[in-house]
Amino acid sequence: MSYTISEKCNGCGACMRVCPADAITGEKKKAHAIDANLCIECGACGKVCPQSGILDGNGIACTMIKRSEWPKPEITVETCIACGICVDACPVGCLAMSERPRNKGVDAFPYLKDAKACIGCGFCRADCPMDVIAMLKPVKEKKASSEVA
């Protein structure tokens, strides 16, 4: 079920800018709308709306979350089969396959190449056939996983 926009919308346009599917349209300071045919239910709009004006597929209002607290994929590369499904599933292209093999192996591995672009949708986790991806809230002290590659 597609996300929708409630009457709370004040037309700030934050949702439209973050939507990776170009599913949201609307003029500035006027109510916006989501095209159900294009919505991929990634939830990014709900996380940025300051008005709690986005309703998810079940009609429940989403709460705004600070971008630094959006969950990010943590990949256990040891059991990864390098099938690349996660890289393809990502709607913003923030994952990539390494250009070097993982430790002592021969296969490339996926890593979070562009952490800033990640919208925390969890499609990579949902689609991973091996269940080697977890969506975790970033811990500040930890090095960004992109540095590993």
Add this chain to the structure above:
Amino acid sequence: MTKAYMGKILMVDLSSGTMTEEAIPDSVYEQYLSGMGLGAYILYNRIPAGADPLGPENILGFCSGLLTGTGSLFSGRWTLVGKSPLTGGWGDANCGGTFSPAIKHCGYDAVFFKGISPKPVYLYVKNGKAVLKDAADLWGKDAVETEEKLKKQYGEKAGVAVIGPAGEKVSLISGVCTDKGRIAARSGLGAVMGVKKLKAVVLDGVQRINVQDPEEMKRLSLKCVKWTNFPMPLSLLPGVGLALMGTFMGATPVMFAQDGLLYKTILRTWGTGGMNQMSAEMGDSPLKNWVGSSKDFPLSKSKTINPDIIRKAEIVKYHCYSCPLGCGGICATKGKYSHTHKPEYESILALGGLCMNEDLDSLFYLNELLNRAGMDTISAGATAAFAIECYEKGILTNKDTDGLELKWGNTEAVVALIRKMVNRDGIGDILADGSKVAAAKIGRGAEACTVHAGGQEPAMHDGRGDPGFNVHYSVEPTPGRHTIGAHLYYEMFQLWKRVKGLPRPSLLFMKGSKYKVNKEKAQASAACSKFMSMGNGAGMCMFGLFIGAKRIPTFDWLNAATGWKFSPEEYMTIGERIQTIKQDFNVKHRIEPKNNFISRRAQGNPPQKEGANKGRVVDVEKLAADYWEQFGWDRATGKPKAETLKRLGIK
């Protein structure tokens, strides 16, 4: 839509620039799946009989697989379909990489092109909007440069399929490239794209691909991974060990039925190149333009293509989308091209053994050169070998070749010749359309030096070593195709474990028994064709299917993804329908199936005097009649009978 397919296609008319989105009824997917099946259904109904393959009426389709993006594995193959300008009949080419899911992310199962654009263009699709853009600044660039330029503009995530200069120059052996060196090369469909002035297709969508039962999909995929990770001691062998296995297999009169797990291990460890020396030894590789035998290319010559040497150049494995195996590799090379896809077995043998060229550096170079030009390495190598034989026999002289000394094993001449073919320069202009067209232009008896099936150069698998290859080269609606069936493939598919009524091959048999014509052979060949047609509709990789039908749960994935409850037998009927509609496409376009039989030389006529295939003769005519009968096609002509078309619902 939660049935694994998107339910829509995009039809682009390049002449007028109009684009039409069409909904496809569920019944079409239930009868033809997606991928090659959907492509065959659309082309059969929409290309008028007798249409010029290089004219505006031909339709070129980029088709994703039904299982692509569903959480299944080995399901990232896409099929390029069109009427082939090389054979005049049904044409398709299969490719991996990451382009297949990109089609579905745009909300389509396939994108088709008809008409001819007045100027070079490319299609760009993003989030529900499709536009044709000017490609003037891309025309003339090679496939890798074009892809890099488009990805720089639209992001790495975009799926990009392009033609290189070979396609632009309407070479009848050109293909369509993706992922910097994966190429849908066969059937000459790059020429169709070139003549349509379509330089590239850029698909930049994010639509989700939904399935009926995601948990079941995951359970099945985990089961599949158990088999792909199954440890086999074979991987510890050195490359030369494989070669010696090949020597043994070539010499022994008794053979054992092979299990796909053996082949899986070779693919995992070395890639298709693991077969380089082994195939040459066991009589699987044709050598010296199909005149030579394993004796002409002994270990002392083939040592330069030892798979261990090739593996040394590999930096990291390359996996196509959703592949747990990773038979590909990215290699570092010296010279002009710093990175290249690991050359495949087919490319190495076509440009190597078939031309008696032992120089590995030249093989790396030619592989990348041809990938960038967008030219089929198999047909290019085979056509070069044809030219060398013509030269050695005096049919071509220094005057014809602009001074190139086209002698067996002359690496420099082979490299120069292929460069000429890519550029359509001098003799290269004649050869750039494949060996059959070239022989007709050269005349002087050159036709006797060609080996082709209906105009298509066969792949590097000798039907004298495995007669199944000769059957499929000759009877497939896409002639010369090696990725459908063979005696060996039937053993590995292990279909009898899932499909009722199929013969179980003997575990140990005399090699000579492979050449006897009987009903079992016809049943096995027909089963391979049905299974692979179904697999190509699903977007499955043949190498995955080799692991065995019970271990790689294609039928179960299809049911879980779509919510259908079809039995394996019903899926085989879908394959039969796809195969039959392609055959009837050929009939509609006035192809005589008998004219597609592979050249007599490759049938063992005359038989070889030495080597692994000494004395082997394959009776293609008899084998074909039995095969046709299995499908309800006329035994004498190979044309589908009216009652067969009716039974399968083909109108």
